[in-house]
Amino acid sequence: MSQTTTAPTPAKSASLTRFLPSLSGMGAKLPGMAKSAGITLASMLLFLLVWQLSATYLYNVEAKSRIDRVMTEQGAAEAEKMKACIASGDISCKPNTLPSPSEVVKASSLLLADHRVISADKAAFKAKTAAVNAQRKAQGLDLITYTGRPSFVDQIFTSLKTVAVGFLIALFIAVPIGIIIGLNENLRTAFNWFIQVFKPVSPVVWLLLVFMIVKTLTLGSDSDTSFLISAVSVGLCSMWATLVNTSVGVSSVNQDYLNVAKVLKLGIGKKIFKVILPSAIPLIFTGLRITVSVAWMVLIAIELLAQSPGLGSFVWEEFQNGANDSNAKIIVAMFVIGFIGFLLDRVMYYIQQSVSFEKALA
Amino acid sequence: MSQNPNSSLRDVVLNMRDLTKIYPTPKGDYVVLEDLQLQIMKEEFVSIIGHSGCGKTTLLTMIAGLNDISGGDILLNEFPVSGPGPDRGVIFQSPSLLPWMTALENVLLGVKQVFPQASKKELKDICAYYLDKVGLGNAMDKRATDLSQGMQQRVGIARAFALRPKILLLDEPFGMLDSLTKAELQDVLLEIWDKEKITAIQITHDVDEAIFLADRVIMMTSGPRAQIGDILDIGFERPRARKEILNHPDYYTYRKHLIDFLEH
Amino acid sequence: MSTPIIEFRNVSKWYGEGDNKTEVLSNINLKIEEGEFLAIVGFTGSGKTTLVNMMTGLVSPSEGEVLYRGEPITGPAPERGIIFQNYSLLPWFTVYQNVALAVNEIYPDWPKDKRDEHIRKFIEMVNLTPASEKRPKELSGGMKQRTSIARVLATDPDLLLMDEPLGALDALTRGNLQEEILKIWSANRRTAVLITNDVDEGIFMADRIIPLEPGEKSGLGPEYKIELARPRNKKALNTDPHFKKVRTSILNYLVQLGEAAKLERNQDLALPDLEPIQPGTRSFGWLRRAS
Structure with a gap:
């Protein structure tokens, strides 16, 4: 994080200046941080090395099989030509396998350049149609919208939007139901089989179920249902952890706290909001954190199947496409997916820290 | 053992008649208490002592209304006890503060319940008064989790007194503390009790604590079917100072009486 | 000396x-x-655990x-053998196995039956022979502490x-x-x-x-x-x-x-003169405040 973002908070800078004079006193802590940073860096380098070596190995295997095949089918002369072609790095005969780190870096800059081109195109389109659209709006006609191909960055934001809506669906279903069944043992028993049976169902099946229902419900409307289908499916797949954790958190409030509420004769509302919920919050948030990671994980598979735009369909299209840099683009998507998943978890962790009375486990 | 000399003159606050507690188990009923008779007088401090499992905690939770009565009844100012309520303040063994609230908010939660007619300032004054009395005047805004266990139990004491209960129930309140903190808190409790004179019943297994705090020590036999085995009047003057009590000639006589009963 | x-x-x-x-x-x-x-x-907080450590x-x-x-x-x-307050027994081992773990470590050269005899002697010493095949979960606090005492004593510490x-x-x-x-x-x-x-x-x-x-x-x-x-x-x-x-x-x-170590107090705070009202009987509380 850059210095400019931390500077405006006075509390932080105050603690920083307090920290500086006693830097010698922190001697024991500083090498520890340097050490863990060093270990992380070293393991990253090792990872890149292993990746590079395996990519080279797979490249060689692929190249050899290609040459051998030409040899058996077309003879030695053609095989020599093939060998030379592969050595020259020409795209037409490039062995298609696990891309090396440098190819992935190249692919990511290509994707960014592509994004700039598309954005510029979009802006130009917008400028061009602005006047027409204003007119159409006045006449009550449908606006002319950009229908070009979305860029990689657009796909990321579409995926984030889908996962956010899915998460909110999970939140608004799982937390209230969790609280209600947590408060009542009979309801808990009644819901138990339901949770146990539907929790392990695969995202694909949820998607099909949602598809069946949404298809019927939106009969006659020509709106795009794929976004809705994937968001609802993500919500349904990921809500279980929150549902279970909320009901456990609410039902397992420390008996001592409940006794306090009883002795004080707290009303039911006060009892829930002053005693039960605060005590259940750490568990609820642990559930929400799991929900976010599950939502992000199943999102890719669901987008891929529902053919709604997003990172999942990006990966699938690249795989189907089979261009010579497709593999590298898939690996770029893999890193982006992983990194965003990590960021989402961190965000949830900090929210959890700020609302919970306990220190959550990292 | 002689009855409390003033008992006939003073009002009975709490009257237990033929009190019985039975826990049904698969192997048949387990009788914890049977036909127990006990009267607690106004402004009296009573300690109940006995080994673990003798039903003393069961007795206290029944008075508090947290535990059902199987037979007989408990009259509080001549009205039968049913269910818990803030007229019987409880200090639990673990301080059981709500950890997401500050010391003040913990006390305030109960105070709001019993003083619905009070203004915001009056409510806060009540809490501040009692928190100051237990020595937490400067730590009111600390979160419960930031307080040591001894400090938390001080908040527990303040919370109980601030409700101005008719009777105070103490369930081994210092059982989890080390002996120095324990002594400190006994002093705090006695100091505030001397001022408020709320009828108090305390469960303990600590002989010295019972002698130091109580006017009367009730000794309970081991369960099942626990009974009152013996009652000892403690004649020390109030207010009591620990040093004087320790050096008092009767101290070891009382101590021997209680130890003989418990070791028996 | x-x-x-x-x-x-x-x-x-x-x-x-x-x-x-x-x-x-x-x-x-x-x-x-x-x-x-x-x-x-x-x-x-007096540092007694530091002292013993x-x-x-x-x-x-x-x-x-x-x-x-x-x-x-x-x-x-x-x-220098030590007994902790929290017993520190391994929950997946029986009383016998917990003691044996220590004995096998200290006397690896002893024949098996000599070790066995030694282990049983110390379990007997703390009166746990009838429970020697039980796991810590099935033992009371006192029995757990007896096990840990047997374990320490079986290693024959000087201190x-x-x-x-x-x-x-x-x-x-x-x-x-x-x-x-x-x-x-x-x-x-x-x-x-x-x-x-x-x-x-x-x-x-x-x-x-x-x-x-x-x-x-x-x-x-x-x-x-x-x-x-x-x-x-x-x-x-x-x-x-x-x-x-x-x-x-x-x-x-x-x-x-x-x-x-006594704390400062008595800031002469005033206590408002109010009577407590039991919840459930306070339906006219608002009337009182209004008057």
Whole structure:
């Protein structure tokens, strides 16, 4: 994080200046941080090395099989030509396998350049149609919208939007139901089989179920249902952890706290909001954190199947496409997916820290 | 053992008649208490002592209304006890503060319940008064989790007194503390009790604590079917100072009486 | 006089450096003689666990030195056995296996049946033979602590360190185990150091009691010799004049420590003159405020 973002908070800078004079006193802590940073860096380098070596190995295997095949089918002369072609790095005969780190870096800059081109195109389109659209709006006609191909960055934001809506669906279903069944043992028993049976169902099946229902419900409307289908499916797949954790958190409030509420004769509302919920919050948030990671994980598979735009369909299209840099683009998507998943978890962790009375486990 | 000399003159606050507690188990009923008779007088401090499992905690939770009565009844100012309520303040063994609230908010939660007619300032004054009395005047805004266990139990004491209960129930309140903190808190409790004179019943297994705090020590036999085995009047003057009590000639006589009963 | 089994020479211990430095123990000088039973009475935060860990070798002093038979302690060794308050038994092993783990480690050269006999001897000594095939989950707190006592004793330590061994047990079990530990101790008179927060436990068990001052920079208080004949009987002690005298003087010392640490209060706060209303009967509360 850059210095400019931390500077405006006075509390932080105050603690920083307090920290500086006693830097010698922190001697024991500083090498520890340097050490863990060093270990992380070293393991990253090792990872890149292993990746590079395996990519080279797979490249060689692929190249050899290609040459051998030409040899058996077309003879030695053609095989020599093939060998030379592969050595020259020409795209037409490039062995298609696990891309090396440098190819992935190249692919990511290509994707960014592509994004700039598309954005510029979009802006130009917008400028061009602005006047027409204003007119159409006045006449009550449908606006002319950009229908070009979305860029990689657009796909990321579409995926984030889908996962956010899915998460909110999970939140608004799982937390209230969790609280209600947590408060009542009979309801808990009644819901138990339901949770146990539907929790392990695969995202694909949820998607099909949602598809069946949404298809019927939106009969006659020509709106795009794929976004809705994937968001609802993500919500349904990921809500279980929150549902279970909320009901456990609410039902397992420390008996001592409940006794306090009883002795004080707290009303039911006060009892829930002053005693039960605060005590259940750490568990609820642990559930929400799991929900976010599950939502992000199943999102890719669901987008891929529902053919709604997003990172999942990006990966699938690249795989189907089979261009010579497709593999590298898939690996770029893999890193982006992983990194965003990590960021989402961190965000949830900090929210959890700020609302919970306990220190959550990292 | 002689009855409390003033008992006939003073009002009975709490009257237990033929009190019985039975826990049904698969192997048949387990009788914890049977036909127990006990009267607690106004402004009296009573300690109940006995080994673990003798039903003393069961007795206290029944008075508090947290535990059902199987037979007989408990009259509080001549009205039968049913269910818990803030007229019987409880200090639990673990301080059981709500950890997401500050010391003040913990006390305030109960105070709001019993003083619905009070203004915001009056409510806060009540809490501040009692928190100051237990020595937490400067730590009111600390979160419960930031307080040591001894400090938390001080908040527990303040919370109980601030409700101005008719009777105070103490369930081994210092059982989890080390002996120095324990002594400190006994002093705090006695100091505030001397001022408020709320009828108090305390469960303990600590002989010295019972002698130091109580006017009367009730000794309970081991369960099942626990009974009152013996009652000892403690004649020390109030207010009591620990040093004087320790050096008092009767101290070891009382101590021997209680130890003989418990070791028996 | 012979070399003491443990000697603390001007020992101080602090954690952290600079602004964060907290000195836990300050200038400790202590000699523990062969065969004696010493009790150190200390309270929460007085550094008693640090003190005992310096004797085991788990913690080294920041200043000064801790000697075992004249040699500086460099790390834990089986000749200094320790019993913790939390039993530290392995839950997936039975009583027998827990003890065996220690015995096999210390006496790997012994034939199997000799080890077996040794293990059973110590389980018998703590009266756990009927429960020797049970796992810790099925044992009461007292039985768990007996197991951990058997485990330590079976390794035949020269010095037995006990860090609040009975702190988590109820009064009755506590009393019984005190007597049992004393009985085992009297049988072979190993040197024993007991850390406790219970003055009565210290007087009943030890030859010598040293209080540890509470708070930061704890030092040792004055030592009290307990000259009561062994075996001791709790009931008889209560009328023993020496017992009363030494108990009163230790308690007086602690009361005086407590008074020094007393908190400021009495800011002359006023209590509003209000009557409590029981919830459920307060339906006219708002009327009163309005009037």
